Amino acid sequence: MELINIEKLLDKYFDGTTSIDEENALKEYFAKNDIPSHLQDYKAMFTYFAKNKEEVSSKNIQVKTEKKTWRFNWLIASAAALLLFVSVYQFTPKGPTDSEIKEAQIAFNETKKAFQLISDNLNKGNNAIAFLNEYESTKSKIFK
Amino acid sequence: MSEKEFLNIVLPFKDKLYRLALQYLISKDSAEDATQEIIYKLWKNKTKISSYKNVEAFAMTMTKNYCLDQLKSKNSNNLKLVHSNYTDANSSLDKNMEVNDSVNIIKQLINGLPKKQRIIIQLRDVEQYTFEEIGKILGLKQTAIRVALSRARKTIREKITEKHNYGIN
Incomplete structure (x- = not known):
């Protein structure tokens, strides 16, 4: 393409009125090596546009697998549920066993015996106090 | 599907x-x-x-x-943080070649543009979408896109000539 045309196109380009085809013509022109020095500055600009298009995503696209975060959440949820289940099972009070019942019965009987003993001795003391009271009332009759 | x-x-x-x-x-x-x-x-x-x-x-x-x-x-x-890492790695990557250097300068100029202009330059000059398509993508009117595009291109031109005249790199 002739230089005058290129300059005209450049003016249009900077006004934002070039068509895609015209812009492609400019890109083609600036891809060459023999650019007049006063247009040399624009070469880098058009080279940048071409080079930018070479920038590609390097990751492979996966659509079938679930998102990682979700899988992780389910793992946490199931672990928490399991923990809850285990702890509930572990800490629920269980009924007393037979040997425990027997032991408790023995302890109860022993305690009963002990209380009986205390009560007997207490009654002995009470009788003695009743005797003292008798003495007191007789004494008050005599010494008025 | x-x-x-x-x-x-x-x-x-x-x-x-x-x-x-x-x-x-x-x-x-x-x-x-x-x-x-x-x-x-x-x-x-x-x-x-x-x-x-x-x-x-x-x-x-x-x-x-x-x-x-x-x-x-x-x-x-x-x-x-990632951004600073990224520019460092990139500029050292193709530092040696003169053309790449001036292309990198353009890249920096474009990165310095307002976001809207930067995106429009990307969509038009790199991806070559029509104004109608860009309007759909960005939800803007075609006249607004044309104005922003022209402004962005002119800013790049000004910056290039500035750098050229003063030899600032």
Whole structure:
């Protein structure tokens, strides 16, 4: 393409009125090596546009697998549920066993015996106090 | 729709999604994630795909919205860190060649443009979408796109000549 045309196109380009085809013509022109020095500055600009298009995503696209975060959440949820289940099972009070019942019965009987003993001795003391009271009332009759 | 059919529709414009995401998010990793996410979303709605008039434009709009959400969310704090890593790695990669150097300068100039202009340059000058398609993707009027595009191109031109005249690199 002739230089005058290129300059005209450049003016249009900077006004934002070039068509895609015209812009492609400019890109083609600036891809060459023999650019007049006063247009040399624009070469880098058009080279940048071409080079930018070479920038590609390097990751492979996966659509079938679930998102990682979700899988992780389910793992946490199931672990928490399991923990809850285990702890509930572990800490629920269980009924007393037979040997425990027997032991408790023995302890109860022993305690009963002990209380009986205390009560007997207490009654002995009470009788003695009743005797003292008798003495007191007789004494008050005599010494008025 | 089978996975193969789906991929036949999606893969031709996968890299366009990626490059658009890259313009928004700057970091390559984030752009990869965004691309993956958009394609995953499309896959989940694959029954509706045939009813879309223009799947590609629709996917580009999704990418735009997704990236804007990403930038708004708290993640945006992390992006800046990644951004500095990214430019370093890149400039050292093709530092040696003179052409690449001037191309990198253009890249930096474009990165310095306002976001809207940067995206429009990407969609028009790199991906070669028509104004109508860009209007659909960005939800803008065609005249507004033309004005922004012209402004962006002129800014690049000014900056290039400035650099050229003063020899600043």
